[in-house]
Structures are given as C-alpha cells and as structure tokens.
Amino acid sequence: xxxxxREVPAASPAPGTRTEIWRVRVxxxxxxxxxxxxxxxxxxFQVRDGIxxxxxxxxxxxxxxxxxxxxxxxxxxxxxxxxxxALIAPEE
Amino acid sequence: MTITDPHPFPFSEPDELxxxxxxxxxxxxxxxxxxxxxxxxxxxxxxxxxxxxxVLGDPRFSRAExxxxxxxxxxxxxxxxxxxxxxxxPEHTRLRRVVAKAFTARHVEDLRVRAQEIADRLxxxxxxxxxxxxLVSAFALPLPVTVICELLGVPFEDRTRxxxxxxxxxxxxxxSPEEIERCAGELxxxxxxxxxxxxxxxxDDLLGVMVAARDEQDRLTEDELVAMGVGVLVAxxxxxxxxxxxxxxxxxxxxxxxxxxxxxxxLVPQAVEELMRFVPLGSASTARYAVEDVELSGGVVHAGExxxxxxxxxxxxTTVFTCPERLDLTRKEAAHVGFGHGPHHCLGxxxxxxxxxxxxxxxxxxxxxxxxxxxxxxxxxxxxxxxxGLEKMLITWEAAA
Ligand code: HEM
Ligand code: HEM
Ligand code: SF4
Numbered sequence: 330x331x332x333x334x335r336e337v338p339a340a341s342p343a344p345g346t347r348t349e350i351w352r353v354r355v356x357x358x359x360x361x362x363x364x365x366x367x368x369x370x371x372x373x374f375q376v377r378d379g380i381x382x383x384x385x386x387x388x389x390x391x392x393x394x395x396x397x398x399x400x401x402x403x404x405x406x407x408x409x410x411x412x413x414x415a416l417i418a419p420e421e
Numbered sequence: 422m423t424i425t426d427p428h429p430f431p432f433s434e435p436d437e438l439x440x441x442x443x444x445x446x447x448x449x450x451x452x453x454x455x456x457x458x459x460x461x462x463x464x465x466x467x468x469x470x471x472x473x474x475x476v477l478g479d480p481r482f483s484r485a486e487x488x489x490x491x492x493x494x495x496x497x498x499x500x501x502x503x504x505x506x507x508x509x510x511p512e513h514t515r516l517r518r519v520v521a522k523a524f525t526a527r528h529v530e531d532l533r534v535r536a537q538e539i540a541d542r543l544x545x546x547x548x549x550x551x552x553x554x555x556l557v558s559a560f561a562l563p564l565p566v567t568v569i570c571e572l573l574g575v576p577f578e579d580r581t582r583x584x585x586x587x588x589x590x591x592x593x594x595x596x597s598p599e600e601i602e603r604c605a606g607e608l609x610x611x612x613x614x615x616x617x618x619x620x621x622x623x624x625d626d627l628l629g630v631m632v633a634a635r636d637e638q639d640r641l642t643e644d645e646l647v648a649m650g651v652g653v654l655v656a657x658x659x660x661x662x663x664x665x666x667x668x669x670x671x672x673x674x675x676x677x678x679x680x681x682x683x684x685x686x687x688l689v690p691q692a693v694e695e696l697m698r699f700v701p702l703g704s705a706s707t708a709r710y711a712v713e714d715v716e717l718s719g720g721v722v723h724a725g726e727x728x729x730x731x732x733x734x735x736x737x738x739t740t741v742f743t744c745p746e747r748l749d750l751t752r753k754e755a756a757h758v759g760f761g762h763g764p765h766h767c768l769g770x771x772x773x774x775x776x777x778x779x780x781x782x783x784x785x786x787x788x789x790x791x792x793x794x795x796x797x798x799x800x801x802x803x804x805x806x807x808x809x810g811l812e813k814m815l816i817t818w819e820a821a822a
Binding site: 363364368369371376393396403404 | 474477478479480510511514517518521522524525526527755756760762763764765766770771
C-alpha cells in the first residue's frame with residue numbers, strides 16, 4: 330500500500346545521483362481522463378480530449394510524479410528510470 | 422462580475438429523475454449563474470462541461486478554502502473534521518494515497534466474483550419468495566452495503582444502525598440540525614470503536630490498512646482516519662444503492678434500449694456509462710473557491726468567490742453530447758462527469774461501476790420480463806435527501822412454472 334517504504338530497484342543509480350532521470354508515460358488505452366493526475370501534479374500532466382498527457386517525457390526525480398502514478402485508478406501512468414528501464418511507480 | 426441577485430437553488434424540488442429545464446437555458450445563456458443554496462453564502466453555478474471540469478480539476482480552485490468559509494451547500498452538515506473533501510493537493514494526495522490502491526480497477530476486478538455471489542444470493546431469495554419484490558430493500562441496498570462492509574471491515578450486522586446515521590447525514594430537510602449533529606457524532610464514535618478493535622486485533626481489511634498507515638507510518642491523523650472510514654462507508658453505499666433502482670427505472674422507461682440490452686448483455690458496461698451520464702443523481706457538487714481570478718467560458722470568477730457545479734447539467738451539454746436528452750446505450754462520445762473530475766474524482770468509481778454492472782446483468786439475466794409490479798403512482802421517491810432515488814420500488818417478473 331505504502332509509497333513511503335517503496336523498495337528502490339536494485340539497478341537504480343545511487344540516491345542523490347544528479348544525472349538520474351525518470352521517464353513518464355501514460356497508456357492512452359487505459360486512461361479514462363479522470364484528471365486525478367493533473368490535480369496531483371499539474372506541472373507534469375495535462376488532460377486534453379479526455380486523455381492525460383505528460384507535459385514532459387523525461388523529468389528529474391520528484392515525489393509528485395510518483396504520487397500521480399500511485400493515485401491513478403487505472404494504473405495508466407508508468408514512471409521508469411530512463412537509463413535502466415526499472416519501474417519506479419506504480420507499485421506492482 | 423460579482424454575485425448579486427442569486428436565484429434560489431436547487432431551482433425546484435427533485436421531480437423523480439427529470440432535470441429542471443432551467444438548467445438547459447442557463448447552460449446556454451448564463452454560464453456563470455448566481456445562486457443561493459439552502460446553506461452558506463451565495464455562489465456561482467457552473468453548468469458547461471468544460472467549465473465544470475475546470476472548476477473541479479484546476480488547482481486555482483480550492484476545497485481547503487471552503488472549510489474556512491461559510492461554504493454554499495445543500496445540506497446542513499459539513500462533513501466530519503479531517504474528511505478528504507476538506508483538502509487540496511498535496512495534503513489531499515497524502516490522504517488519498519492511503520486508500521487509493523484498494524480502489525484501483527485491478528483490485529476491484531478481484532472483488533467482482535464476490536459481488537456476483539452476493540447479487541446471486543439476493544436474487545435467489547427474491548425468486549424463492551416469488552414476485553412482487555421491493556427492489557430497493559431486497560437488492561439495491563444490501564448489495565453495495567455488503568460489498569463495502571466486507572472491503573472496509575465493518576460488521577454487516579450493524580447495518581441498521583449506520584444506515585440511520587448515514588441517512589441523517591445525507592438528509593437535506595428530513596432531520597433537524599440537532600439530530601444530524603448527534604448522528605454524525607454517533608457514527609464517528611462507532612467508527613472510532615472499530616478502529617480501536619483493529620488495534621487490538623489487526624486485520625488485513627481496508628480499516629486495518631488505514632490503521633497501519635497511521636500507527637506504523639504516521640501518514641494520517643486519528644481524526645482523518647475516522648473521517649475516512651465514515652466517508653467510505655457513507656459515500657460507498659448510498660450513491661450506488663440509489664443508482665441501481667434509478668437505472669432500472671430509466672431502462673423501463675426506454676423499452677427499446679432495454680430490449681437491446683437484454684438481447685446483448687455484453688453491452689452492460691457501456692450501458693452503465695450511459696446511465697451514469699443520463700441519470701441526475703445529486704443536485705450540486707461541494708463548493709470550490711477560486712484562489713485567484715479564473716476565466717471560464719462565461720466570464721471571470723474572482724479570487725475568493727465560491728463556485729458549485731452541476732455535473733448533471735454538464736452531462737447534458739449539447740456541445741459535447743449529440744441529443745443529450747436521448748438515452749443511447751452505445752453512445753461513444755466524451756466521458757461523463759458523473760464521478761466528478763480532478764483530484765477528488767470519485768475514489769469508489771471503479772467499485773461503483775463494477776457493482777452497477779453486476780447488478781444490471783444479474784437482474785436482467787435472472788428475472789425475465791422484469792417490470793414494475795404496480796403503476797408509476799405506486800413508486801415512492803425519496804424526499805429531503807441530497808441524492809435522488811426510490812424509497813421503494815415493487816417489481817415483478819415471469820416466475821418459472
Ligand atoms: C469523504 C467522504 C465523502 C465523499 C467522498 C463523498 C462524495 C460524494 C459524492 C461524490 C457525491 C455525489 C455528488 C454529485 O452527484 O454531484 C456525494 C453526494 C452527497 N454526499 Fe457525499 N461524500 C462523502 C461523505 C459524505 C458525508 C459524510 C455526507 C454527509 C454529511 C455526505 C453527503 C452527501 C450528500 C447529501 C450528497 C448529495 C449531493 C448534494 O445534494 O450535494 N457525503 N457525496
Ligand atoms: C454510483 C455511485 C457513485 C457516484 C455517482 C459517486 C460520485 C462521486 C462524485 C461526483 C465525487 C466527487 C465529489 C466532488 O468533487 O465534489 C465523489 C467522490 C468520492 N466518492 Fe463517490 N460516487 C459513487 C460511489 C462511491 C463509492 C462506492 C465509494 C466508496 C468508496 C465512493 C467514495 C467516494 C469518496 C471517498 C470520494 C471523495 C474523494 C476525494 O475527495 O478524493 N463513491 N463520488
Ligand atoms: S489519473 Fe490515470 S486515468 Fe486519470 S487522467 Fe490521469 S492517467 Fe488518466
């Protein structure tokens with residue numbers, strides 16, 4: 330349930346590494362346009378014509394992106410490490 | 422613009438499931454309409470689909486501000502202190518994440534088999550008794566109540582007690598303010614008791630998950646924990662329980678659509694979406710306050726002004742839905758806003774969808790020739806409640822020889 334004790338994937342760079350970049354994707358087939366993600370992270374998601382779009386595909390690590398992915402009822406948002414592809418959120 | 426000469430709102434007493442024609446005029450001519458709700462200060466009423474989404478979804482509109490103000494509302498009661506509707510992101514996100522996982526589409530799918538069992542057992546009992554049956558008490562109420570009790574971890578045997586409390590909280594005029602406050606107190610004491618019970622005997626139900634989130638991770642306060650339990654219990658059954666008979670009633674009034682659905686039960690998920698769009702369940706949303714000036718299609722809402730939205734009016738917006746007053750079960754247009762929009766988008770939406778799908782398919786499959794047992798005049802509609810629906814709905818069907 331919790332995000333606080335989310336395990337850091339083994340392949341991820343050491344915490345605090347400046348170069349760490351995340352990739353944000355929305356599965357347009359799963360998204361129902363609820364607008365929850367855009368409410369949680371307005372800088373990172375925009376809903377247009379009933380589908381959410383990340384405002385940027387690559388973002389620095391930040392809680393609001395994880396929060397959005399964990400809040401999506403359709404689990405349509407995937408946040409991964411750009412370099413390793415390891416899943417950051419949502420929790421499986 | 423400022424909010425002057427407000428129209429009394431709701432415009433009229435609910436008339437079964439009909440929408441007051443004034444909504445259509447207002448949506449076209451007065452997209453920012455000054456209204457006075459039964460309680461709280463005057464507000465703007467917003468009715469256009471895109472505007473409704475902006476008010477509910479844009480961070481320039483706040484729920485937290487409403488708590489500090491005399492917010493416009495249809496009910497006397499303002500909700501328990503610490504309930505999730507009192508917060509904006511990121512505080513709101515902190516609370517919502519405690520429960521969000523339990524309500525994802527994936528997790529709700531796991532509950533479908535159990536919901537189907539409950540629905541089948543209820544219909545078995547109706548068939549054993551033989552027609553006529555009261556759809557409300559025999560099916561529409563016990564189905565969502567059993568589901569939410571099991572999910573949350575509330576004893577089903579207590580349902581008559583919390584149903585009375587929940588009725589009072591949802592009431593607009595049926596109970597006095599003193600009664601409502603007393604019921605709110607009793608319901609939260611009851612929930613606090615269940616929480617204490619979880620601390621002694623940990624469980625892996627949702628209440629147990631919430632208690633662990635508080636005790637082990639300090640993710641919410643005790644007030645927030647109790648208010649969340651009450652909110653899920655109240656919001657989790659009254660709405661769905663009202664919609665089941667509302668949907669059946671609407672289908673009976675549209676025999677061609679009903680025949681289509683009977684002929685192809687694979688249409689049920691689509692039918693549920695269209696019925697959610699079509700049936701006006703509540704009169705107005707909880708209010709949002711503009712925290713800065715915001716331009717909507719009909720003008721500017723100034724910082725500090727409250728806005729209420731009508732999702733029912735938005736769901737009939739002619740710029741979004743063709744012939745919106747027509748029930749068309751295979752409509753493929755924009756998504757309805759019956760579950761709201763933005764950060765407060767209904768937590769239980771996936772659960773409600775699943776329950777409504779199970780309810781419709783089970784009733785149509787197992788009760789051939791389902792129809793009203795009496796006439797329209799025999800139907801008892803709820804009065805003085807925030808949600809529209811039937812108090813009692815006698816139905817009959819072709820009993821097997
Ligand atoms: C945190 C928990 C709660 C949530 C999430 C919640 C959510 C909702 C939602 C989504 C609706 C439908 C609104 C619409 O159709 O536009 C609704 C309606 C309503 N809810 Fe709640 N509710 C909660 C708790 C409560 C409580 C505790 C009460 C009673 C005090 C209450 C009273 C009502 C009433 C009266 C309506 C009818 C709509 C109206 O007239 O404004 N709700 N609620
Ligand atoms: C057909 C049934 C239902 C309808 C029409 C409905 C409608 C709504 C709407 C319109 C809202 C947004 C209120 C606003 O923004 O002012 C809402 C919120 C909410 N609903 Fe529902 N609801 C239904 C069933 C349920 C169920 C089964 C649950 C059980 C968990 C539930 C729990 C909630 C909660 C907790 C919120 C507040 C969410 C938040 O503040 O983040 N609802 N609902
Ligand atoms: S929260 Fe999920 S379903 Fe809702 S708009 Fe965002 S991506 Fe789509």
